Amino acid sequence: MAVEPKDLTVLHQRRRAIRLLSLSGLGLVAALAPLHHARSQPVSTLASLGWYDGDRWRPLALVADKVADFSPSRISQTSVIETGQPDVLRSAVLRDESGRLRALPGGLIVRFRQGTTAQQAREQLAALGLKVSRQIGEDQWLIESPIGLESLRRANELHASGRFANVQPNWWVERRLR
Amino acid sequence: MTVPHPLPTWIKYAATAAAVQLVVACGGGGGAGSPEVLGTTIRPVESVAAPAGLAAGSACDLKYTITQHPVLTGADPLLASQWHLHNQGQSGGKSGEDIRVAGAWPLAKGEGVIVGVIDDSVELVHPDLAPNVVPGSVSFRPGNEGGWPVPCRAAEDDHGTAVAGILLARDDNGRGGSGVAPRASLIGYDALSTSLDLHLYEALTRDNQRVAVYQNSWGSPDTGAVSDAGDLFSQAISRGINEGRGGLGSIFVFSGGNGGQGDNSNLDGFANKRGVIAVCAVDDHGRRAEFSEPGANLLVCAPGVGSNKGVSTTALLGDYRSDFAGASAATPMVSGVVALMLSARPSTLEALTWRDVQLILAGTARRNDPLDPLWTRAAGGSGWVHPFYGYGVVDAEAAVKAARTWTSVGGSAQQKRCDSGVKIAGQAIPDQPSGAALSVNLKLDCPGISRIEFVEIEVTTEHSYHGDLRIDLTSPAGFSSRLVDARRCYTAGSDSCGRYNGWRFGTQRHLNESAQGVWRLDVTDLKAGDQGALTQWRVIVHGR
Numbered sequence: 001m002a003v004e005p006k007d008l009t010v011l012h013q014r015r016r017a018i019r020l021l022s023l024s025g026l027g028l029v030a031a032l033a034p035l036h037h038a039r040s041q042p043v044s045t046l047a048s049l050g051w052y053d054g055d056r057w058r059p060l061a062l063v064a065d066k067v068a069d070f071s072p073s074r075i076s077q078t079s080v081i082e083t084g085q086p087d088v089l090r091s092a093v094l095r096d097e098s099g100r101l102r103a104l105p106g107g108l109i110v111r112f113r114q115g116t117t118a119q120q121a122r123e124q125l126a127a128l129g130l131k132v133s134r135q136i137g138e139d140q141w142l143i144e145s146p147i148g149l150e151s152l153r154r155a156n157e158l159h160a161s162g163r164f165a166n167v168q169p170n171w172w173v174e175r176r177l178r
Numbered sequence: 179m180t181v182p183h184p185l186p187t188w189i190k191y192a193a194t195a196a197a198v199q200l201v202v203a204c205g206g207g208g209g210a211g212s213p214e215v216l217g218t219t220i221r222p223v224e225s226v227a228a229p230a231g232l233a234a235g236s237a238c239d240l241k242y243t244i245t246q247h248p249v250l251t252g253a254d255p256l257l258a259s260q261w262h263l264h265n266q267g268q269s270g271g272k273s274g275e276d277i278r279v280a281g282a283w284p285l286a287k288g289e290g291v292i293v294g295v296i297d298d299s300v301e302l303v304h305p306d307l308a309p310n311v312v313p314g315s316v317s318f319r320p321g322n323e324g325g326w327p328v329p330c331r332a333a334e335d336d337h338g339t340a341v342a343g344i345l346l347a348r349d350d351n352g353r354g355g356s357g358v359a360p361r362a363s364l365i366g367y368d369a370l371s372t373s374l375d376l377h378l379y380e381a382l383t384r385d386n387q388r389v390a391v392y393q394n395s396w397g398s399p400d401t402g403a404v405s406d407a408g409d410l411f412s413q414a415i416s417r418g419i420n421e422g423r424g425g426l427g428s429i430f431v432f433s434g435g436n437g438g439q440g441d442n443s444n445l446d447g448f449a450n451k452r453g454v455i456a457v458c459a460v461d462d463h464g465r466r467a468e469f470s471e472p473g474a475n476l477l478v479c480a481p482g483v484g485s486n487k488g489v490s491t492t493a494l495l496g497d498y499r500s501d502f503a504g505a506s507a508a509t510p511m512v513s514g515v516v517a518l519m520l521s522a523r524p525s526t527l528e529a530l531t532w533r534d535v536q537l538i539l540a541g542t543a544r545r546n547d548p549l550d551p552l553w554t555r556a557a558g559g560s561g562w563v564h565p566f567y568g569y570g571v572v573d574a575e576a577a578v579k580a581a582r583t584w585t586s587v588g589g590s591a592q593q594k595r596c597d598s599g600v601k602i603a604g605q606a607i608p609d610q611p612s613g614a615a616l617s618v619n620l621k622l623d624c625p626g627i628s629r630i631e632f633v634e635i636e637v638t639t640e641h642s643y644h645g646d647l648r649i650d651l652t653s654p655a656g657f658s659s660r661l662v663d664a665r666r667c668y669t670a671g672s673d674s675c676g677r678y679n680g681w682r683f684g685t686q687r688h689l690n691e692s693a694q695g696v697w698r699l700d701v702t703d704l705k706a707g708d709q710g711a712l713t714q715w716r717v718i719v720h721g722r
Contacts, residue, residue, distance in 0.1 A: 054409030056680065070320075098405040098676045099667070100398065109376060109410065137383065137417070142376060166409065170376045173408075177298065177337045177370060177396045178436045178505050 049094065051152060052159040054166055059097060066093040068103030068172060070147055091148040091172075100174040106147040107170035108155050112139045114165075124163065142170065239331045249309055252352030256490050256498060260355045261462055262344075262481040262511060270485030271462020275546065277480055277511055279358055279518075281575030285582065286522035288362025293345060293517055294389040295510075296381045297338030297396065299329040300366035304339060304492050306347040306354040312363040314385050318377040319368055327368035329494055336494040338366065340502045341395050343492030345510035346517070354498050355490050358514025358574065362521070365389060370396050375410050382414035382430070386422040390520055391429045393513040395506035397448045400437030400471070402645065402667035404676030407447030419453040419532050420590045427453070427532030427589050429520075431513040433505035434458045435471040442662050443473030445676075450475040450684040452632045452720060455516075455536060458568060459483065459508040464546035466566045469504060474651075474659035474685035476568035477536060478543045480511035512539070515574045519581035530581060531589040533631060538584055540689055542577045543570035557657035558630065558690030565660055568686060587722055593631065596624030596693050596719045600636070603712040607639070607647070610706035615650075617700050620717060622654075624693035627721040634718040635661060635683045639701070641710025645675030648702040651685065651717075654695025659685040664704035693719040 049060040071089040091103040110130075112121050116139060125132055125143065133142040145151040151169045158167040261269040265276035292312060299319075302311045317327040329339070342357075342364060349360035367381035382392055398405030415430060422428030434443040434456045443449045449456040456475045459467040459482025467482045481489070488503035516535055523530050530538070545553065545562050556563045563569055587593075601620050608614040635651055649661040661683040667675040697717050703709070 053406070054412075056409075058406075097674075097679075098398065098403045099401055099674060100405065105374060107376065109379075111413075136376065136380060137413075168375070168408075168410065170374055171408075172372070172374050174399060175370065175373050175396055176399050176436075177335075178400065178433050 049152075051155060051168060052166065053168065060094040060102065063093040063095050063101065066101070067091065068093050068105075070103075070105045070172075089147060102174070103172045104148050104151045104169050105172050106145055106151055107133065108143040108145045108151060108158065109136070109166075109168050109170055110141045110143050110158065110164050111166040112141075112164055114139065128158075128163075130158075139165070145169075239333075240329060250352040251350055254349060254351065254353065254355050256355035256500075257349075259487075259490050259500065261484055261487075262489050262507075263356065263358070265462060265481075269462045269487045272464060275460075275462055275464040275481070275571075277358065277515065277572050277574050278544070278576070279515075279574040282515075282518050282522075282578040285578050286359075286518045287349065288346060288359030288514070288517040288521050290363075291359070291391065291517040291520045292363040292365060292385075292389045293359070293391045293393055293513060294365045294367055294381070294384070295338060295342045295345065295393045296367045296369050296378070297341055297393075298335060298370045299327050299368045300338040300342050300364075301329055301336070301492070301494055301496075302326055302364070302366055303328060304343070304496055306351065306492050306498075307339070307342055307364060309348045309351065310346050310360075310362060310364045312365060314365040314388065315367070316381075316384065317368050317371075318374070318381070319371045327366045327371075332495065334494065336492075336499070337395070337506065338368065338370075339494055340491045340499065341393065341506060341510045342366065343498075344489060344502070344507060345393060345514045347492055354492060358511050359517035359521070362514070362517040375408060379410050379414045382411070383417050386418055386428050387424060389428070390423055391431065391513050391516050392418070393510055394430065394432045394448070395504075395509045397433055397435055398446045400435050400441050402437060402441045402445065402665045402675055404445050404644070404678060404681055405447055406681075407451070411448065412451065415451050415453045422532075423529070425589050425591065426529050429455070429513075429516050429532050429535050431455045431457060431509055431516065433509045434473060434476050436469040436505050437471045438469050439472065440665050441471045442665070443471040444475045444661055444683050444685075447682075449473070450682070452634060452684060453532060455512060455539065456568075456686075457505065457509045457512045458566060459505045460546055460567070460571055461485065464571065465550075466547070467504075467508075470508075470566060472565040472660070472663075474565070474661055474683070474687050476566075477686050478512060478539050478568050478570060478572045479546070480508035480572050482506075482508035512572050515539070515572050515577055518574055518578050522578045522581050523584075524582060528586050530584065531586055533589065533593060534581075534584055534586050536686075537587065537631070537689070538577055538580045539572060540569040540686065542573050542580050543568070544573045544576070546571040554657075556687065556689060557653065557655040558688060560689040563687050592722070593720055594624075594626050594722060596622055596627050598622055598697075598717045600714050600716045602714050604714075606711045607641070607701050607703045607709070609703050609709045613702075615648075615700040615702040616712055617698055618712065618715065619696050619698050620715075621696050622693055622717060622719065624719060627693040627719055629690045630688045630693055630719055630721040632720045633659070633685045633688050634720075635685070635699070636680055636716040636718070637661075637678045637683065637699070638680050638713040638715070639678045639710055640713055641678075641703075641708060643675065643705070643708035644677055644710075646703045646705040646708050647678075648700075648704055649678075649683070650700040650702075651683075652698040652700070653688050653691050654693075654697065655688075655691045657688060657691065659687045661685065693721060
């Protein structure tokens, strides 16, 4: 049975020079680094972390000692984050039930119910103050949202509103070339 | 810093329109120098815009400029060492343990078939790949969005380039070796460079009226944990098999995994979906590669590693390597065979659907390692099937010949579906040392499906360690699929194997059986201590 998420507090990330961890297998855009000075959320709030994957509620756990860096220059896994990079390019890292790491580069994927026209979709999104990045399928749209846990909160809130068939964050997920 | 590109001078000159657009070299200057040799007609260098995002000022080490090169003809010097194509024992393996492509090439080499390689970067400018590249490749990498998915740094991993070479490196061009489908067309998507849900969805659905085969040597981490692929991925596959190629269906080929005996391909949501061809790997003796995973979802295998060398293929900066190995090497061989099949199909017959392709591959695969005791004669009369080998090693010649005369079974629209609905079990699973299995039955009333093509089994258990469980499905014909075995998992930070929370297993083992009758699920807890119950289950059969 789906569990309703509790209020999520945005995790503000404040940190300085961080050395990248090397991740084997992928040249990751989301380079992961230890999180030294994050303000952590109350345990009671973290326990309710999760997301809607279609009809399923997928629980998540915050990985307190890592952060994902989505700055555009992170094109090599051997790069080093420079001191003073803007915090807005970094996301908290979460672990799903499979043990995979996930992070939030920003963006929501909104799927409308069948039969919704593109015009209707645009109007509904505009009425909610949501800014369209682009349409990515017949009934799916990419919506702007900030990097980090705020995207997760917005996705869950929109999904729970019942207006859409599904709303999920545009996840970065740990995968392997094999 | 610009890294000098070691391409030979002649690569800067092209004789084909496609190459004019695609062949690039590093170092700037536009390649306007004089050709040294080669070709009776050297066309002038054409001015073409530089790939988006890779112009001066980008964060890449490698700089690309548009040049031309001639198309050569002549024997491929590495062909003799490509034991996976023609095994004569050159890698220390057993002669004949290959994909038998030599007999297929006189019938087809992949002409007219576009393959989308979804990977990290692909060196589209590699002289053994460039002749096969067609417009449509896309990069998802930040700073290069919409540009070419080519390598950005000299030190980058060459996984995508190696995969593409195994699949369709150009033959008879006096360079390197040959791909399995050396005249197929290549489009690259570097969606694994970002690993974002959105990019993978877009790559898997992109251009799906043109792209016939989507090659995927990637998946979830091989930890042994239950790893869902997500609803967005399921949508991409559904869209592909239902709408791709005008309704014939996109062909999705995925690696079965490198987790070895302790893992199971059926625990990876990317590899166990209906519509996906999951590929296992064997060595050059035709035996299971140590890293290859078991799985009822596996359809066919291909060579993935040799005794004293890997697979010879293309590498970065116009180079070659002979040490590529893994399910990553096996998977593009099957994609290549699919390209040969589609290419060989006479235009006078209706084109092959995604279902036809899977049925042909299974029906023509070769029973490798024939003395292995785990081979079982399939109940539906579809030959032999094995938990590590599926229906055996892909046989290019047999598959291509079958493709030329096959009577199509239709696409998704013609496939029938029979769903048991969710069955509440709510029964405790006996813990060790009893050793007993919890057995539950359900009856499917599916008179319309006399020949099964794929079975999905949705399972929910509540258990304090799901890795203790072995789960077997038995069909009305009495034939079993081991959906998963007990195992330990290697998830970072815990030893959790995840949960079977509505987890959908898939099995290819019941091909051509009847769906009608009683299906049984056996759940056995193989390790003492942790306990739990089977909450609910469901069987969904697809066939005709």
